[in-house]
Amino acid sequence: MCLLFGGCNMASYSVVLSGEAGQGLKTIETLVMKLLRQSGYYAFMTKELMSRVRGGNNTTELRISSEPVYALTDSIDLLIVPRKNGIRRIEKRLSPETIVTGEAKLLNDTGAACRKIPLPVQETLEDIGGTLYANTLVTGLLCSIFSCSRDIAYRLISDRFLEKGEDVAAKNKEAFERGIKLADTIPLHISLKKDETVAETQKALSGTESIGTGALAGGCNFIASYPMSPGTGVLAFMAAHADTYGIIAEQAEDEPAALNMELGAWYAGARAMVTTSGGGFALMTEALSLAGCIESPAVIHLAQRPGPATGLPTRTEQGDLNLALYAGHGDFPRVIYAPGTLEDGIELTRRAFDTADEFQVPVIILTDQYFLDSEGVIPKTDLAGTAVRPRITETEQDYKRYALTPSGISPRGIPGFGKGVVRVDSDEHTEEGLITEDPSVRVAMTNKRMRKLNGLTDVEPELVGGSDYETLIVGWGSTCGAICEALERLGRRDIAFARFRQVYPVPQSTKKLLARAKRRILIEDNVTGQFGNLLKQETMTDFDARILKYNGSQFSVEELVQKIGEVAGL
Amino acid sequence: MTKTRFDCSPDTDIAWCPGCGNYPLLGILKEALEELDIDPTKLVISSGIGQAAKMPQYVHCNMFNGLHGRAVPVATAIKAVNPSLTVIAEGGDGDMYGEGGNHFIHVIRRNPDITHLVHDNMVYGLTQGQASPTSPKGMKTPVQTGGVIAEPFNPLAAAIAIGAPFVARGFTGEPELTKNLIKEAVRYRGYALVDILDPCVSFNKTNTFKWYKEHTSILPDSWDPENRMRALEKTFETDPLPLGIFYRRTDIKPVFEEQLSVYASDTSPLWAHTRSPELISGLLK
Numbered sequence: 001m002c003l004l005f006g007g008c009n010m011a012s013y014s015v016v017l018s019g020e021a022g023q024g025l026k027t028i029e030t031l032v033m034k035l036l037r038q039s040g041y042y043a044f045m046t047k048e049l050m051s052r053v054r055g056g057n058n059t060t061e062l063r064i065s066s067e068p069v070y071a072l073t074d075s076i077d078l079l080i081v082p083r084k085n086g087i088r089r090i091e092k093r094l095s096p097e098t099i100v101t102g103e104a105k106l107l108n109d110t111g112a113a114c115r116k117i118p119l120p121v122q123e124t125l126e127d128i129g130g131t132l133y134a135n136t137l138v139t140g141l142l143c144s145i146f147s148c149s150r151d152i153a154y155r156l157i158s159d160r161f162l163e164k165g166e167d168v169a170a171k172n173k174e175a176f177e178r179g180i181k182l183a184d185t186i187p188l189h190i191s192l193k194k195d196e197t198v199a200e201t202q203k204a205l206s207g208t209e210s211i212g213t214g215a216l217a218g219g220c221n222f223i224a225s226y227p228m229s230p231g232t233g234v235l236a237f238m239a240a241h242a243d244t245y246g247i248i249a250e251q252a253e254d255e256p257a258a259l260n261m262e263l264g265a266w267y268a269g270a271r272a273m274v275t276t277s278g279g280g281f282a283l284m285t286e287a288l289s290l291a292g293c294i295e296s297p298a299v300i301h302l303a304q305r306p307g308p309a310t311g312l313p314t315r316t317e318q319g320d321l322n323l324a325l326y327a328g329h330g331d332f333p334r335v336i337y338a339p340g341t342l343e344d345g346i347e348l349t350r351r352a353f354d355t356a357d358e359f360q361v362p363v364i365i366l367t368d369q370y371f372l373d374s375e376g377v378i379p380k381t382d383l384a385g386t387a388v389r390p391r392i393t394e395t396e397q398d399y400k401r402y403a404l405t406p407s408g409i410s411p412r413g414i415p416g417f418g419k420g421v422v423r424v425d426s427d428e429h430t431e432e433g434l435i436t437e438d439p440s441v442r443v444a445m446t447n448k449r450m451r452k453l454n455g456l457t458d459v460e461p462e463l464v465g466g467s468d469y470e471t472l473i474v475g476w477g478s479t480c481g482a483i484c485e486a487l488e489r490l491g492r493r494d495i496a497f498a499r500f501r502q503v504y505p506v507p508q509s510t511k512k513l514l515a516r517a518k519r520r521i522l523i524e525d526n527v528t529g530q531f532g533n534l535l536k537q538e539t540m541t542d543f544d545a546r547i548l549k550y551n552g553s554q555f556s557v558e559e560l561v562q563k564i565g566e567v568a569g570l
Numbered sequence: 571m572t573k574t575r576f577d578c579s580p581d582t583d584i585a586w587c588p589g590c591g592n593y594p595l596l597g598i599l600k601e602a603l604e605e606l607d608i609d610p611t612k613l614v615i616s617s618g619i620g621q622a623a624k625m626p627q628y629v630h631c632n633m634f635n636g637l638h639g640r641a642v643p644v645a646t647a648i649k650a651v652n653p654s655l656t657v658i659a660e661g662g663d664g665d666m667y668g669e670g671g672n673h674f675i676h677v678i679r680r681n682p683d684i685t686h687l688v689h690d691n692m693v694y695g696l697t698q699g700q701a702s703p704t705s706p707k708g709m710k711t712p713v714q715t716g717g718v719i720a721e722p723f724n725p726l727a728a729a730i731a732i733g734a735p736f737v738a739r740g741f742t743g744e745p746e747l748t749k750n751l752i753k754e755a756v757r758y759r760g761y762a763l764v765d766i767l768d769p770c771v772s773f774n775k776t777n778t779f780k781w782y783k784e785h786t787s788i789l790p791d792s793w794d795p796e797n798r799m800r801a802l803e804k805t806f807e808t809d810p811l812p813l814g815i816f817y818r819r820t821d822i823k824p825v826f827e828e829q830l831s832v833y834a835s836d837t838s839p840l841w842a843h844t845r846s847p848e849l850i851s852g853l854l855k
Contacts, residue, residue: 203854213853221832221840222651224643246832246843248650253676257643260636264616264647267634268655269841272647290637346854384851392841395611414841415614415632415648416655423626423633426619435585435627435635 011192012065015078015142016093018086021050021058025082028135029060029375031156032142033204036064037377038156039148040194042202044069044481046374048553049314051229057085064146066193070341070376070481074556078188079114080141081106082121082134099188117186124178133175140179145188150180203380207372207478210342211301211365212237214349215273216245217383219390220299222272224250224261226280229313230369231303234275255280259287263296267424269392269414271353273299278307278320285327288362292332294424295402295410295449297356297363301349304368306552315552316370318477318525324364325504325534331446333359333453336504338366340480342378344501345371347386348459354388359452360412366503368525370554371478395420400431404444408452458507465496471568472517474543476500476531479523479555486560495568503531511539521567522546525554574604576629585624591742591768591779592621595689596628598745602752603631613656616645618670620696622662622689622768639669642677642686646826649682652839653827656756660687664694667703667723674725678732678761682826685755686763688725691770692777699773709776726805726816729763730798735819736762737801741786742769743779744813754815760825767811782811789814796820 017025029045036043044063050056061076063069074093081087081102087094087109094100094114100107104118125133136157143153157176161169205213211234215223225235239249248270252258258274265272276284281302291298302324306317324336335355337348345367352363395413399420403410410431413422423433428445430436464484471494475483480499487497498513514520514535522532522543527550529543536542545567549555577600586592603613615626619638626633632655636644645659659666659677666674666688677686693711694700700713703723710717729737736758740748748766755762767786769779787810795801801817827833836843 205854216845216853217850219845221843221845222647224647243831245845245849246836246840248830248832248840250650252643253672256637256640257673257676260640260643261647263636264634264644265651265840267644268614268648268651269839270647270651286637287640290640294634294636378854381854382851383853384847387845387847387850390841414652416612416652416839417841419611421611421630421632423635425627425633425635426637427635433633434582435624 012063012069013077013190013192014073014075015062015064015080016059016076016090017062017080017082017138018057018059018090019081019083020085021052021054021056024135025058025060027160028139031139031160032062033375034156035139035143035148035153036146037202037204038152038199039146040196040198041065041146041192042068042198042377043204044071044374044376046072046370046554049373051313055085057089059090064192066195068377071485071557072482072554074558078145078186080138082138083131099186101186119182119185124182125175128171128174133171136172136175137179137182140176141183141186143176144180144183145186146190146192198377201380202377204375204377205342206375207342207345207367208233208237210339210345211349211367211372212241214346215353216241217346217386218350218353219271219388220273220353221246222248222262222265222270223274224252224258224265224272225275226252226255226258228277228280230305230372231275231277231280231301233372234301255283256287259284259298259300262298263287263291263294266296266298267414267422269417271357271390273301275301275303277303277305278323279310281320281323281327286329289328289330289332290426291362292328292330292334292449293426295360296424297360299352299356299363299365301365301367303372304366306550312552314369316368316478316525316554317550317552318368318530319550321366321503321526321530321534324366332449333361334504335361335363335453335456335502336366337363337459337501338477338503339371340477340499340501342376346383348501350386350388351459355456357388357391358409359456360409361452366477368478392417394418395422401433402429402431402445402448404431404448407455408448408450453505456505458505458509459502460507460509461498461500461513463496463498463513466493467496469496469517470494471519471521472514473497473521473523473564474500474514474532474535475523476503479525482555482557482560483523485557486564489557489561490564495564500531504534506535506538510535511541514539514541519544519568521564523555523560525549572601572604574600575610576600576603576631578628578630582628584628586621587772589771590621591691591770592625592689594742594745595748595766595768596625598742598749599625599752600629602749602756606753606756608656612654613658614645614648615658615660616641616648617659618661618665620662620665622660623665625660639665640673641665642670642673645684646677646680646682649684650827650830652841653683653833653837654839657684658687658756659684661689662695663688663690663692663704664702667725671703674728675732678729678734680826681735681761681823683759684761685752686761687752688763688765689768690725690765691768691774693770693774695770695773706776724805725763725765727802730802730805730817734763734817735760735823736815737817738764738815739767739811739813740764741767741782741813743783744788747788747813751815758818760819760823785809786811786813789816
C-alpha cells in the first residue's frame with residue numbers, strides 16, 4: 001500500500017509535555033523539534049492550548065519516528081509534567097506502560113495506572129536558579145533518551161539563549177547537562193533507527209509557516225488583518241518577512257477594513273491577502289461580496305476554530321466550510337482550498353494567488369487551529385520554479401475594466417499604468433465600470449462573472465490507497481494525517497481515502513470517485529458533516545456512515561482506527 | 571461651466587435630485603483638479619455608497635466605488651501600494667462618520683497622504699431622510715419621529731483631537747472658497763479632511779441652502795490655522811458655523827506610506843517591485 005506517511009508497523013514514540021500556560025513550553029518545543037530533526041529523526045508536534053495566557057493546562061505532543069509522521073496518537077509513552085496541572089485532564093490517555101515523570105508531588109495528581117518516576121527537578125536546579133531552567137532540563141532528558149547529538153543541542157541552546165547573556169546561556173547548558181544525567185532514572189528504551197540524512201534533506205515547518213511560505217512564493221506583497229486566533233500567526237509571519245521580501249503588513253482597525261484594504265491593494269497592483277478566523281471572516285463577508293462584484297482577486301486565509309460565536313477560541317474544528325461556501329450576498333464565483341499537509345499549505349496558498357489573479361475571484365484557504373499550530377518535517381525543496389507572474393494589463397485610452405469576453409475574464413488594468421482609467425463599481429455596472437440598471441447589461445454581467453471559473457483546473461482529490469477500493473473514506477483539510485495513519489494501521493487493501501484539497505468548486509471527478517465505492521465513509525471535524533452535505537448536494541451521492549468530531553480536538557489515530565473499524569464492520 | 575479633462579460623457583444620466591448641492595460640488599471638484607493640473611489617469615477617487623459617493627461616477631478618472639463606509643481603508647491601501655497616485659476618499663456624512671466611523675479614527679492615526687472629502691448634508695439622502703450622525707438634535711424624521719435624541723457628531727473637533735494635520739470646512743454656497751480648500755487639501759502632504767456643507771433639497775427641510783447662508787461665516791484672513799488648540803476651540807462654534815481651514819500643521823508629520831519599509835530602497839509603486847528568485851528558491855532549503 002502506498003500511503004502518504006511512513007509505512008506499516010511504523011515505530012514511533014509519543015512524548016507529551018503538559019502543564020500550566022505561560023511556562024515557556026514554546027521555547028523547548030522549537031528547540032526539541034530542531035534537535036530531533038538534526039539528530040536524524042522525523043517528528044511531529046501538536047498542541048492543545050487553553051484560552052489563557054497563564055495557568056490552566058496546555059499540552060504538547062511530540063511524536064518521534066524513524067519515518068515521516070504527521071498525526072497525533074492517544075497513547076503516550078512518556079508524559080513529562082514540568083509543573084502543576086499537568087496530568088488530570090489527560091489521565092484517560094495513560095496506560096500501565098506510560099511513564100509519567102516530574103516532581104514527586106506533581107505525580108500524586110492522578111490515581112490512574114501508570115509508571116510514575118519521580119524526578120527531583122527543583123532540587124537538581126536549586127543552585128542555578130530553580131525551575132526557571134526546568135524546560136532546558138527536560139531538553140537534556142529527551143536528548144539523552146533519544147540519543148540525540150549533544151553538540152547540536154549545545155549549539156541550539158547557545159543560539160537560543162546567548163542573546164540573553166552568557167550567564168543565562170551557561171546556566172541553560174548546565175541545566176541541560178543535569179537533565180542528561182537524570183535521564184538514567186527513566187526506564188524508556190528507545191529502538192528507533194536514526195537517519196542521518198534527515199538533517200540535510202528535511203525541514204521542520206509549522207502549518208502557519210506553510211501558509212506564509214506559500215504566500216511568499218505566490219508573490220504576496222500586502223497583508224492587512226485584524227488579529228484573531230488561530231489566524232494571527234500568518235500576519236506575524238508576513239510581518240517578520242516584510243523587510244526582506246518587500247511586504248506591506250498592516251494591522252487593520254477591524255476586519256471590514258482588512259478585506260477592503262486588500263481589495264484596494266489588488267486594485268492598485270499589489271498581490272494581497274488577509275488572515276482571520278470565523279468571527280472575523282463573518283465581518284468580512286460584505287467585502288467578500290464586493291470582491292465578487294468588482295471582480296477583484298482576493299486571497300483570504302480562514303483559520304477555523306470551534307464556533308458558534310466565540311466558541312472555543314484556541315481549539316480546533318472544521319465548522320466554517322458552510323460559512324466560506326455561502327458567505328456574501330448575491331451570486332458570485334469563488335474557490336476554496338483546504339490544505340491537509342504542510343506541502344499542501346505551501347502549494348495551495350501559492351496557487352491561491354495564481355487562481356485569484358487569473359480568474360479575478362476570491363480564493364479562500366481554509367485551515368484550522370490543529371493544522372496551523374502543528375509542526376512537522378517535510379523534504380527541503382527549491383521553490384524557485386513555482387514563482388508566479390502577475391497578470392496586469394497596460395491600459396489603452398479606451399480601456400474597459402469589464403470588457404465582455406468569451407471566458408468572462410477581462411484584462412485587468414491598474415490605475416497609473418497606461419493611458420486609460422480603471423473604474424470599478426460595487427453597483428451593477430457597464431463594461432466601463434459605471435453604474436447601470438439596464439436589465440440586459442445586468443444579465444450579461446452576471447453571466448460573465450459566473451462563467452469565469454469554467455476554465456479553472458481542479459486540484460483533484462488525492463486517492464490514498466489502491467484505486468480498486470470497496471470502501472472509500474472522504475475527508476478534507478487537517479484530518480488527513482490521522483486518517484492516513486489509521487488506514488496504515490488497519491492495513492486493508494479494500495479501503496481507500498480520498499483527501500480533498502479543493503473543496504469548492506467540487507472537483508468534476510468527484511461523482512465517479514464516490515460512485516466506484518460500495519461503501520462511503522465521511523470523516524469531518526464538525527457536527528453536521530458540512531462537506532458530506534455539499535458532496536451529497538452536488539453529486540446526489542450520500543454517505544453510508546459519518547464519523548464526526550466536534551469536541552475541540554483533532555481525531556487521534558487510535559480513535560479513527562476504532563471508528564472506521566466499527567462502521568466498516570471490521 | 572468650464573470644460574475640464576475630468577468631464578464625463580455629456581449623455582451621462584446623473585442620479586441626483588434637481589437642485590442638489592452635489593451638482594455645484596461636482597463642478598467645484600473638477601475645476602479644482604484641473605487647476606491643480608492633475609492627470610486623470612493618475613488620480614483615484616475611492617467612494618462608498620450614498621448620493622455623495624456617486625461623485626466619481628461623474629468624474630473622468632480612476633474610480634473605486636466600493637461599499638458603504640469603506641472608502642477610507644480602500645484609499646489608504648491604494649496610496650500605500652502606489653504613492654505616486656493622487657488619492658481622494660469621498661462620500662457623505664452617514665458614509666464616512668456613521669458606517670465608516672472606525673475608519674475615520676484610524677485613517678487619522680495612520681496619516682496617509684490622501685484627501686478626505688465629506689459632503690455633509692446632516693441627513694441620509696439615498697435612504698430617504700433618516701437622521702445622520704451630524705443631524706441637529708430635535709430634527710424630526712420618519713424614523714426619529716420624536717426628534718433626534720443624540721448629540722450631533724463634530725467631525726472637525728474629532729479630527730483635530732485625534733491628530734489630523736489638515737482640517738477644513740467648505741460649503742457649496744461658497745464655491746470659490748470650497749474650490750480653494752479642496753486644492754489646498756490635495757496639495758497638503760498628509761491626511762486632509764474637508765467637511766463640505768451641502769444642502770439636501772429633498773430630505774433636510776431644516777438645514778436648507780438659505781439656512782446655511784445665514785448660519786455660516788468665512789474665517790477672517792487674520793485666522794491663524796497653525797494653532798491647534800485655538801482651532802479645536804473654533805470647531806465648537808455652531809452659529810455661525812465657521813468656514814475655511816481650521817487647522818493646518820506646518821511642521822510636516824511623516825505620512826503613512828513613506829514609513830513603509832518597502833519603499834526604503836525602491837520608491838516605485840509596489841507592482842513594479844520584483845522579488846528575487848533566490849529569495850523564493852531559498853524558502854524551503
